[in-house]
Amino acid sequence: MTTVINETTPDASGHGVAQARGLFDGPILRQALKDSFTKLDPRVQVKNPVMFVVLVGSIIALFEAFAHPGTFTWSITVWLLLTVLFANFAEAMAEGRGKAQAETLRKMRSETEARRLLPDGSEELVPAAELSKGDLVVCEANDVIPSDGEIIEGIASVDESAITGESAPVIRESGGDRSAVTGGTKVLSDRIVVRITAERGHTFIDRMITLVEGANRQKTPNEIALTILLAVLTIVFIPVVVTLVPFANFAHGSVSVVVLIALLVCLIPTTIGALLSAIGIAGMDRLVQRNVLAMSGRAVEAAGDVQVLLLDKTGTITLGNRMASHFYPVSGHSEQEVADVAQLASLADETPEGRSIVVLAKELFDIRERHLEGDHAFVPFTATTRMSGLDMGPRQIRKGAGDSVKRWVTEQGGTVPSDLDAIVERVSREGSTPLVVVDGVDILGVIELKDVVKQGIREKFEEMRQMGIRTVMITGDNPLTAAAIAQEAGVDDFLAEATPEAKMALIKKEQEGGKLVAMTGDGTNDAPALAQADVGVAMNTGTTAAKEAGNMVDLDSNPTKLLDIVEIGKQLLITRGSLTTFSIANDIAKYFAIIPALFAFAYGDHLQALNVMKLHSPQSAVLSAVIFNALVIVALIPLALRGVKFRAANSTAILRRNVLIYGVGGIIVPFVFIKLIDLILVALHAY
Amino acid sequence: MGFFATILILVIALGFTWRYLGSYMAAVFDGRVHFLGFVERPIYRLLKTSPEQEQTWKRYAGAMIIFSFVSLVFTYAILRLQGSLPLNPQHLGAVGPALSFNTASSFVTNTNWQNYGGETAMSYFSQMGSLTVQQFVSPAVGIAAAIVLVRGFSRRKSATIGNFWVDITRCLFYVLLPIAFVAGIVIVAQGAVQTLAGTVTIHDSLNGVTQTIPRGPAGFMGSIMQLGTNGGGFFNVDLAHPFENPTAFTDLLYIWLTLSIPVALTYTFGKMVGSIKHGAALLAVVVILFGSWVAFTSYSEHQNNPAVVAAGIHSTVGNAEGKEVRFGDTTSALFNVSMTQTSDGAVDSATDSYNPIGGLGPLTGMMLGEVTPGGTGSGLYTLLIYAIIAVFIGGLMIGRTPEYLGKKIQAREVKLAGLGALVMPMTVLILTALAVSLAVGRAGPLNAGPHGFSEILYALTSQGNNNGSAMAGLTGNTPFYNVIGAIDMLIGRFGIIIPALALGGILAEKDVVPEGLGTFRTHNPMFVGLTIGVILIIGGLTFFPAISLGPIVEQLSHLRFF
Numbered sequence A: 001m002t003t004v005i006n007e008t009t010p011d012a013s014g015h016g017v018a019q020a021r022g023l024f025d026g027p028i029l030r031q032a033l034k035d036s037f038t039k040l041d042p043r044v045q046v047k048n049p050v051m052f053v054v055l056v057g058s059i060i061a062l063f064e065a066f067a068h069p070g071t072f073t074w075s076i077t078v079w080l081l082l083t084v085l086f087a088n089f090a091e092a093m094a095e096g097r098g099k100a101q102a103e104t105l106r107k108m109r110s111e112t113e114a115r116r117l118l119p120d121g122s123e124e125l126v127p128a129a130e131l132s133k134g135d136l137v138v139c140e141a142n143d144v145i146p147s148d149g150e151i152i153e154g155i156a157s158v159d160e161s162a163i164t165g166e167s168a169p170v171i172r173e174s175g176g177d178r179s180a181v182t183g184g185t186k187v188l189s190d191r192i193v194v195r196i197t198a199e200r201g202h203t204f205i206d207r208m209i210t211l212v213e214g215a216n217r218q219k220t221p222n223e224i225a226l227t228i229l230l231a232v233l234t235i236v237f238i239p240v241v242v243t244l245v246p247f248a249n250f251a252h253g254s255v256s257v258v259v260l261i262a263l264l265v266c267l268i269p270t271t272i273g274a275l276l277s278a279i280g281i282a283g284m285d286r287l288v289q290r291n292v293l294a295m296s297g298r299a300v301e302a303a304g305d306v307q308v309l310l311l312d313k314t315g316t317i318t319l320g321n322r323m324a325s326h327f328y329p330v331s332g333h334s335e336q337e338v339a340d341v342a343q344l345a346s347l348a349d350e351t352p353e354g355r356s357i358v359v360l361a362k363e364l365f366d367i368r369e370r371h372l373e374g375d376h377a378f379v380p381f382t383a384t385t386r387m388s389g390l391d392m393g394p395r396q397i398r399k400g401a402g403d404s405v406k407r408w409v410t411e412q413g414g415t416v417p418s419d420l421d422a423i424v425e426r427v428s429r430e431g432s433t434p435l436v437v438v439d440g441v442d443i444l445g446v447i448e449l450k451d452v453v454k455q456g457i458r459e460k461f462e463e464m465r466q467m468g469i470r471t472v473m474i475t476g477d478n479p480l481t482a483a484a485i486a487q488e489a490g491v492d493d494f495l496a497e498a499t500p501e502a503k504m505a506l507i508k509k510e511q512e513g514g515k516l517v518a519m520t521g522d523g524t525n526d527a528p529a530l531a532q533a534d535v536g537v538a539m540n541t542g543t544t545a546a547k548e549a550g551n552m553v554d555l556d557s558n559p560t561k562l563l564d565i566v567e568i569g570k571q572l573l574i575t576r577g578s579l580t581t582f583s584i585a586n587d588i589a590k591y592f593a594i595i596p597a598l599f600a601f602a603y604g605d606h607l608q609a610l611n612v613m614k615l616h617s618p619q620s621a622v623l624s625a626v627i628f629n630a631l632v633i634v635a636l637i638p639l640a641l642r643g644v645k646f647r648a649a650n651s652t653a654i655l656r657r658n659v660l661i662y663g664v665g666g667i668i669v670p671f672v673f674i675k676l677i678d679l680i681l682v683a684l685h686a687y
Numbered sequence B: 001m002g003f004f005a006t007i008l009i010l011v012i013a014l015g016f017t018w019r020y021l022g023s024y025m026a027a028v029f030d031g032r033v034h035f036l037g038f039v040e041r042p043i044y045r046l047l048k049t050s051p052e053q054e055q056t057w058k059r060y061a062g063a064m065i066i067f068s069f070v071s072l073v074f075t076y077a078i079l080r081l082q083g084s085l086p087l088n089p090q091h092l093g094a095v096g097p098a099l100s101f102n103t104a105s106s107f108v109t110n111t112n113w114q115n116y117g118g119e120t121a122m123s124y125f126s127q128m129g130s131l132t133v134q135q136f137v138s139p140a141v142g143i144a145a146a147i148v149l150v151r152g153f154s155r156r157k158s159a160t161i162g163n164f165w166v167d168i169t170r171c172l173f174y175v176l177l178p179i180a181f182v183a184g185i186v187i188v189a190q191g192a193v194q195t196l197a198g199t200v201t202i203h204d205s206l207n208g209v210t211q212t213i214p215r216g217p218a219g220f221m222g223s224i225m226q227l228g229t230n231g232g233g234f235f236n237v238d239l240a241h242p243f244e245n246p247t248a249f250t251d252l253l254y255i256w257l258t259l260s261i262p263v264a265l266t267y268t269f270g271k272m273v274g275s276i277k278h279g280a281a282l283l284a285v286v287v288i289l290f291g292s293w294v295a296f297t298s299y300s301e302h303q304n305n306p307a308v309v310a311a312g313i314h315s316t317v318g319n320a321e322g323k324e325v326r327f328g329d330t331t332s333a334l335f336n337v338s339m340t341q342t343s344d345g346a347v348d349s350a351t352d353s354y355n356p357i358g359g360l361g362p363l364t365g366m367m368l369g370e371v372t373p374g375g376t377g378s379g380l381y382t383l384l385i386y387a388i389i390a391v392f393i394g395g396l397m398i399g400r401t402p403e404y405l406g407k408k409i410q411a412r413e414v415k416l417a418g419l420g421a422l423v424m425p426m427t428v429l430i431l432t433a434l435a436v437s438l439a440v441g442r443a444g445p446l447n448a449g450p451h452g453f454s455e456i457l458y459a460l461t462s463q464g465n466n467n468g469s470a471m472a473g474l475t476g477n478t479p480f481y482n483v484i485g486a487i488d489m490l491i492g493r494f495g496i497i498i499p500a501l502a503l504g505g506i507l508a509e510k511d512v513v514p515e516g517l518g519t520f521r522t523h524n525p526m527f528v529g530l531t532i533g534v535i536l537i538i539g540g541l542t543f544f545p546a547i548s549l550g551p552i553v554e555q556l557s558h559l560r561f562f
Helices: A026-038 A049-067 A071-110 A204-213 A221-242 A244-250 A257-267 A270-289 A297-305 A313-317 A335-346 A352-365 A402-411 A420-429 A457-466 A479-489 A500-512 A524-532 A544-549 A561-598 A602-610 A618-642 A651-683 B003-029 B037-046 B057-080 B097-108 B124-154 B164-189 B218-227 B248-273 B276-302 B306-310 B328-341 B356-367 B378-396 B411-437 B449-464 B479-509 B525-556
Strands: A113-117 A123-127 A136-140 A149-153 A155-159 A170-173 A191-196 A292-294 A308-312 A318-329 A376-379 A387-392 A395-400 A433-439 A442-453 A470-474 A493-495 A517-521 A535-539 A552-554 B200-204 B209-213
Touching: A026 A071, A049 A071, A049 A221, A049 A257, A049 A270, A071 A204, A071 A257, A071 A270, A071 A618, A155 A191, A204 A292, A221 A244, A221 A257, A221 A270, A221 A297, A221 A561, A221 B378, A221 B411, A221 B525, A244 A257, A244 B411, A244 B449, A244 B525, A257 A561, A257 A618, A270 A292, A270 A297, A270 A561, A270 A618, A292 A297, A292 A561, A297 A535, A297 A561, A308 A313, A308 A500, A308 A561, A313 A318, A313 A470, A313 A479, A318 A335, A318 A352, A318 A420, A335 A352, A335 A387, A335 A395, A335 A433, A335 A442, A352 A442, A387 A402, A395 A402, A402 A420, A402 A433, A402 A442, A420 A433, A420 A442, A420 A479, A442 A479, A457 A470, A457 A479, A457 A561, A470 A479, A479 A493, A493 A500, A500 A517, A500 A524, A517 A524, A517 A561, A524 A535, A524 A544, A535 A544, A535 A561, A561 A602, A561 A618, A561 A651, A561 B378, A561 B525, A602 B449, A602 B525, A618 A651, A651 B525, B003 B164, B003 B248, B003 B276, B003 B328, B037 B164, B057 B097, B057 B124, B057 B164, B057 B479, B097 B124, B097 B479, B124 B164, B124 B218, B124 B248, B124 B378, B124 B479, B164 B218, B164 B248, B218 B248, B248 B276, B248 B328, B248 B378, B276 B328, B276 B356, B276 B378, B276 B525, B328 B356, B356 B449, B356 B525, B378 B411, B378 B479, B378 B525, B411 B449, B411 B479, B411 B525, B449 B479, B449 B525
Parallel strands: A308 A470, A308 A517, A470 A493, A517 A535, A535 A552
Antiparallel strands: A113 A123, A113 A136, A136 A191, A149 A191, A155 A170, A292 A552, A318 A442, A376 A387, A387 A395, A395 A433, A433 A442, B200 B209
């Protein structure tokens, strides 16, 4: 039985790259405030059509304010400028969190020196930044690995906490699936020779820096589509507002330019326009917080769309280890006898399976751990005997695989009880592993080692099913065992005796039907399937090939996280949709505030009847709407950064909830707050 | 007959129409109807085409534009040469160039805006040979465009979306001609005039006056003008004229004819995409909005006219001014709402004489883009454009990148749908602004103040939506209004039809994402509500400031809202 050294806890955030930060961290806040102003650069603003219009509008208002100064004009101008600044602030806040992380990473990269191995076997000291692909470097205890590479010689324990946040060291060795090392991690023992596999500037850390920083962030496809819709909703309101000048003239009146700009800014979807990029950055950041690095925003969106999840049995659906669950005596023996001997056989067995046998014996029959005295020796498990146990003087106690034990007993002239085979077979059929317990030549019974399905996983799959996501368990087990576990875990389907080819074929089959598939993998042979899947999450413990093929890397190497990734993807899209709805719904109240004020001159001011909020004066009405419009951006920053609360449910239930909160709420909320702001303005004797 | 009985009969008749005409049209456009093969085949041979020769959306759009352009030139030429052409017993001269341009644009775009009085300006040849021809082919073009968009949803990974020539041929011979023929006979049997003889002169010896009574082939023209949601009647007063709309029965028949194809197309949509429920959802959008507008406008017209009340007269028959006694207040309101929520634009009463809020009904019906149910074909494709926007916003809210009927709604689709939704309000508002700014434009309206503003806004909204309904009161036959009206109509038609065809093309290329529990439902009440929301918000938000300076302030100046 192998010992898993690098087992990590799923909840490893809180250290390493992904430092959990409060939503409004002090230094980030200060930096964001500064950035709000530098982002006023028109070259930055023009990328966001909605806010660009606001900026242009506030500049025109500024000219107006200088030309015809007055409290009202200046107030409107200042609040319009604040609207732009608030939008910048939202984006800067989202970026700030990533920037802080990038800073830590950058330090790690720049300080490293490498011992390059020359063809003649000698070494030279070069800065890590000068290494190129194919170079060989030597790393010994306490050396920082200078760049990404593959171990071609040696074995070492490596501290990867700088990247994963997990303090327990991991074993890396040449050949096989554990040969990849990452630049910036530290060798703790032994000596390895590493062949550099990444070009300068393209190492894992470089990619992480770009990613968390959000610099040159590419807009994702859905974000582009939404930006177009927002641009349409902006463009359409420009003639709506501009034509009011001749319309008002026809009614023998005139409207002020500043009020028109105020109306335009209130009508175009500034709320979502201001928060859109913050939502996208924050979505990526939420993944980083959970130690998942997405190589593209596209992958995060695809995660929200996934309809099929391919999940490896071990580690995702079941705990990595099997646990003792039953003792089955053969005829002539009691359950307690089996338990007693099984416990003896396992006392020295430090594997989780062995420990679980001791625990079960205690639970069922209160057999305490004994302190062995006298002549005794532990017999460890070997691949040839496939048994382990204990020798106490002449007494030989063993537990092991059915046929091995049978052979051992017959070789010593013992007989195999007639009902043993039936018990062994039944246990196998239920998806468990049978271990036969023997005392000398006397076979006592069978220990059932059960594949333990993770707690809560069944409910998780039920949630997935509600969301219309099909879960498929992938396992190397035989179909019988696989079926039993699938049944217990509540997955929708399973692929037994899975080979990389079968996995690939399954992905292609699902995709042909138009479905999006997500999977996790770590081995080199998983690489093609990871590349084929729409969302391929590579485990950080996996090979370089796997990591390059996937579009996300999980630093904790916890395959269950695929479920979290799906939720984050959905949450990102829901946040966008909900705030868009909210933004558009807000317009109704703003009309009722501004239109009566705007046309107060027209035809004996009969439009005052539309002033349903009974706002104090035309000026206070317009200003209240503009102030609300600006403040609502600030008020929604936490929501944009945290994301709209996501609850697993079917589409209709989710929609009903969000339409109610953000649609209906979006209609009502501004009526209340515009009125409130108006009351405050009056109380302050501003108007 | 009570108003509610009228509504009941109409609902039952339309229910059957929805089900059976809808599925019949699906069969026609899927090429499963062949009983007139002997007519179809020679036409295809002549056009060197066949149903097997499918077109990409670009070729389809190209064919449509060429066809419409030729129609435009042809109609313009006939009107200009009217004096030298046959069937002109009144010896009417050539129609002026600006009016001819406006009229040709009007009939080619299925608008049927009329800046002329039919009986005094158009010869029988112009009426039958050019205008009525367009009353058949322009709805066929609209229906073909709608079918292309429907095929965008029903096809998978297809580069082609049908053949334009085949689609309009089938539409003409299997749908429009047979129904118009039967309905024409009924209308004539009810007493509508159908003759090629000229005017009649009657000498009233009792009063000592001589009266010239125009007549013509009005009955059959009435049938296609309604079936094709055209609305350009033979007479100036349109369907208020007893020669064209002789009885209350024909009034109801005209309403039914107008609503039949647009309503049935929602079923055709459901049938062709393989989910009647999806068609029913669109129908629900139509019924809810249409029903609200009928209720609102009928209620308003059932009230007394504030000006009449001020004069100390109390009427028991609602706002009777400008309405035919044969039809009454509420049915007239029903008629007008039916014509403005389709792209028909025919009237059986004078919208100008409606109560301000009553007049708001027809006006806002058009401002919502005419989707409830809208024009023949144009209603469906515009409704689908709104539905795509609703799907995009609603779909995001469930945490998926949006899809409609399994087709992903991405940047290109949003761009085209956005374009389709924004063309009309922008055109209408900008042209209205132009009209109220220029002296030539300000000279148009009969009234000053908000009512005058409404008259201009109404005219340009009507033309921009290819409706053709006139509020009257605006002197439209001036070079200025003729030209901006023509521009309004052409942009309002082709500015939406081309994005709709492009949408059909790119959607047809896409594969279908299978439906699951996590899929956004596009056939339930929630979706219906969202689509209504999008229609009201886009239409409402863009026109609210304008209408507040028109009908709203006018009504409020009477110190009450109803």
